Amino acid sequence: MKSVKTYTLEEAKRTLENYCAYQERCHKEVTQKLYNMRMIPEAIDLVVVHLLEHDFLNETRFAKAFVRGKFRFKKWGRRRLEIELKRRDIGRFNILEAFKEISDAEYLSTFHTLAEKKAATITETNPLKKKKKLADFLLYRGWESHLVYDKVNELF
Known part of the structure; x- marks a missing residue:
């Protein structure tokens, strides 16, 4: 039978400090990591509070x-x-x-560049299918539908 590594509270704190220092994490990722480390709920709460107090988690x-x-x-x-x-x-x-991290100008500029770049790569000859492919691509990426449909109609 495979032995499961157990962590003391201090080891868990150090492990999660490193986990959070490597890249930004959300509470959900941290609690999931602690559950995977087989920590009990009380210990999870203590570690999360420690990470919040020491600004590892924000x-x-x-x-x-x-x-x-x-x-x-x-x-x-x-x-x-x-x-x-x-x-x-x-x-x-x-x-x-x-x-607020993204300015409206940067947002729209990125959208137009992305749409035009993708439109240039679509080899479909049927204009309706061409429009659909571009619209599907942009909508999947999460761009607002009014922007997408205006752009699709402008390009084709």
């Missing part, structure tokens, strides 16, 4: 970093960002704070 900071990263590198729109943050149990206030 939901607002996590939300801002998440939005900046996914927007800049994956070119996600606000809808997708909001859905992904809600999936991580991030509150409304933190989501709105995080969206």
Whole structure:
């Protein structure tokens, strides 16, 4: 039978400090990690409080970093960002704070660049199918439908 590593409270704190220092984490990721380490609920609460007190864990900071990263590198729109943050149990206030990280000008510029780049790669000859492919691509990335449909009609 495989032996399961057990952690003392101090070992768990150090492990999670390193986990949070490596990259921003949300509360949900941290509690899941602690459950996977087979920590009891009381210990999980103590470790989370310790991480909060020592600023290893900060939901607002996590939300801002998440939005900046996914927007800049994956070119996600606000809808997708909001859905992904809600999936991580991030509150409304933190989501709105995080969206302030992206200026409207940068947001629209990224959207237009992404749409035009993708439109140039679609080889479909049927104009309706072409429109659908571009719209599906942009909607999946979380861009607002009014932006998507205006752009699709402008391009084709």
